[in-house]
Each structure stands twice: as structure tokens, then as C-alpha cells.
Amino acid sequence: MRHLIRRIGFYLVALWASVTLNFLIPHLSPGNPAQALMARFRGRLSPQAQHALEISLGVNHDALWSQYLQYINNLLHGNLGVSITYLPTPVSEVIAQDLPWTLVLVGVSLVISFVIGTVLGIIVVWRRNSFSDVVWTPLFTFLSAIPYFWLALALLYVLGSQLNWFPIHGGYDTDNTTPGWNPDFILSAAQYAILPALTIVIGSISGWMLGMRNAMITTLSEDYVLMAEAKGLKPWRVMFTYAARNAILPNITAFALSLGFVVSGSLLTEIVFSYPGIGFAILQAVDNLDYALLQGIFLVITLAVLVANFLADLIYVLLDPRVRVGRR
Secondary structure (H helix, E strand, O other): OHHHHHHHHHHHHHHHHHHHHHHHHHHHOOOOHHHHHHHHHOOOOOHHHHHHHHHHOOOOOOOHHHHHHHHHHHHHOOOOOEOOOOOOOEHHHHHHHHHHHHHHHHHHHHHHHHHHHHHHHHHHHHOOOOHHHHHHHHHHHHHHOOOHHHHHHHHHHHHHHHOOOOOOOOOOOOOOOOOOOOHHHHHHHHHHHHHHHHHHHHHHHHHHHHHHHHHHHHHOOOHHHHHHHHOOOOHHHHHHHHHHHHHOHHHHHHHHHHHHHHHHOOHHHHHHOOOOOHHHHHHHHHHOOOHHHHHHHHHHHHHHHHHHHHHHHHHHHHHOHHHHHHOO
């Protein structure tokens, strides 16, 4: 229990530090959202009109500590400001609109690639120098060197443009479907997500497989694995209960970190396929100097990463008895 309390305290301090940096970076940068909006539309406003615009965008010229307290108060009330990219839509609504697309696409793709890659890593090591090891290891080593956007462009050209198997851009059929919990929209969204998801899965499997393979090679030489084999246990039990259970720990940590960054989306993939999501929203915010939207997105990403790391700590305790004994 004391260890759990310490970890919670650590993550609370990390959250406070992240929130503080998230506040300081835009506020110490030159300019403000009102000036960025004026530059965007090349407009000239009177001082009174500019002051009114600053008030509507939440800009004030109080002391920095006063602005910081106001920022914390706004966060506690769920007020993330107004997005100048999607003016006058609040940042919270923009994130709430784009986040589900990213969570479904990147989250499902991450889980699929993690499961397939981990299982393949176990298989190729357990049957070292077999056909599966000789073929799969070099193949996925090659795939790991291919940049995401190249793979996305190749799949887009072959499967989308030439074969016309899948749609090549967007998140759903805007002409024939209405967003909502209806079969037509769900099927359309699933069809549009196949190519981006395939890009993420193919590009990610290699990392999980090679990581699991390297960890398994080290684990198989441990004394407890050799003892299990000497006791005459069934090979599948030795492989999963003794070897894989311990070798998977580094992958679990990497998976937790990746799970935290799911909310940030896959920027290049979303850009190539014009897929509506957080990654595409980040690009729009950068292009338009939308600091409020960037702050809101980075805050959500920070929360997701901290929660994912905390869950990884809990999973470590459950999977590794040595951790439980060492932390009593």
C-alpha cells in the first residue's frame, strides 16, 4: 500500500509539472491568440475591437501568477479555451469530436499489432533456425526499417487507387451516411479505417516481434527455464508459463507507453489518408498557431501517458513475483 501511495504521489507531481509547462510555454512565447487570428485573416482592428477579441479568446494581461491561477481554475471547470482554428468552437468540443476517431483507429491497431507481434516473437524463438525463424525474422526486420508514410502511400496507391478495394481518404462516406450509432455509419467508418489501420499494424508488428524475440532469447537461458525443462514439463507450459511470462515484461512496459500515446494519434497516417483524428487536429493547430487547441491536446496526451504508466506499474506487480517481494 505504501508503494502505491508513493507512486500516486509521484504521478500527481508529474501531472502538476506537465500542467505548469503546458501553461508557461505558450504564455512566454511572443504574441497571443488574438494577434494570431488577426494575422490569419490579415485584418486590421481598432484597439477596442482587438480588446474585445482578446476577452472572447480568454486573453488577459494580468501578472503571470494571476494568469496561472486562472488557468488552473479553468482546467478544474473543464474550460480549455476557444479554438481559433474552429472558431468559435471550444477546445473541449474539438477534442471530444476528434478523439473517438483516433482511439478506435490507433487503439485497435495497437492491440492487434501487439498481440500478433508478441505471439510471433514467442514462436520464432521457440523454433529457432526453423522455417518460421528464417523467414519471419528478416522479413519483419525489413518492415521495421520502412517509414510509416512510405508504407501508407504504397498501400494507398496499390489497394486504394489501383485495385479500388478501399476508400482512399476521409473517415466515412459523407454523401450517403449520417454520423451516429447506426449500422450504415458504423460499416462506412470501419471500411474507411481499414487502410490506415493496416498501415499502423504492418508498421508496428515488427517492433513487438523483435522485442519479444530478443527478450525470449535471454529468458530461455535462465536457470528456472532449464529446471522446468529438466522436470519434464510440457513444452507449451514451459514456453508460456515460464519463458514468455517473464520475457513479456519489457513489451508490457512499451505497450503501456504506446497506449498512453494512442490519444496523440498517428500523425503521418492521418495526414496521408486525411483521416479525422487528434493527429490531424494537431497539424491544423500548428498551421494556425492555435495555442489553446495545442494546450488542450497536450494535456489530454499527458493524462493518458501518466495513467498508462500507472497501470503498467500495477500490471508489473501482478506479473512479476520478484517485484511484489522487493516492494514489501
